[in-house]
């Protein structure tokens with residue numbers, strides 16, 4: 182009798198496993214390790230995963246998936262400034278200074294959207310006040326906005342009160358345009374020093390973001406030279422500097438972005454890249470102590486570098502200095 186029951190059990194088992202993949206799957210017993218109650222880890226995915234707010238009519242399928250939310254250690258010290266970041270994986274950030282420009286910036290935004298690339302724009306406050314709708318489009322399409330002063334002066338030549346005025350008036354122009362507040366600042370011409378950088382970070386809550394890849398697009402108005410420099414010098418953790426006020430720079434972007442994407446680079450906003458920054462990566466990727474882990478300080482842009490192209494159709498509100 183016992184043998185008969187075992188035979189019956191085997192028979193049922195055989196029927197179960199031979200009745201096709203779909204039903205076989207359905208008959209599988211519950212995994213013994215499946216928890217009956219959701220754990221804290223299981224609850225996490227219910228948090229809204231999409232930081233990018235899309236306007237109606239935007240094309241979400243063309244935008245890149247936002248990278249997984251980095252989880253920096255809460256003990257991670259906040260740095261006052263970054264030239265580049267130490268990250269796991271081929272993450273980089275591309276930044277565009279001095280806009281928005283009434284015609285070139287929308288053209289650049291089209292190029293970025295076609296490729297699902299998100300960038301960070303260091304905006305000049307007076308241009309924000311003139312073209313708030315372009316800033317709104319940037320935010321709607323998932324880009325980050327940062328402070329680049331109101332009138333583009335060298336911070337080294339300002340009084341403490343003058344510096345505060347430049348920073349605050351730009352934040353106010355941004356606040357009038359979009360709900361997002363900037364968390365980073367790029368001093369015009371890269372002109373800063375330790376005490377200014379510390380003040381920007383501590384008093385205004387703005388992390389100073391410099392760069393590690395500089396095609397000098399303000400100087401070389403040649404799209405292929407600019408794109409080649411970017412393609413050849415970008416490495417994981419790079420912060421790329423460009424200016425969306427020169428037609429040649431915008432022309433350089435399709436080949437530069439396509440080549441970097443083909444190499445497997447993923448574009449993060451500056452804040453996302455900073456959130457991924459980890460000294461542990463530097464320990465892993467560098468052979469030992471004494472090896473510099475960050476790029477050398479970037480060369481300062483000369484003061485005459487800020488010369489936006491005049492708008493063809495719309496007159497620029499204030500001529501460049």
Ligand code: NI
Nearest residue numbers: 278279369370
């Ligand atoms: Ni600038």
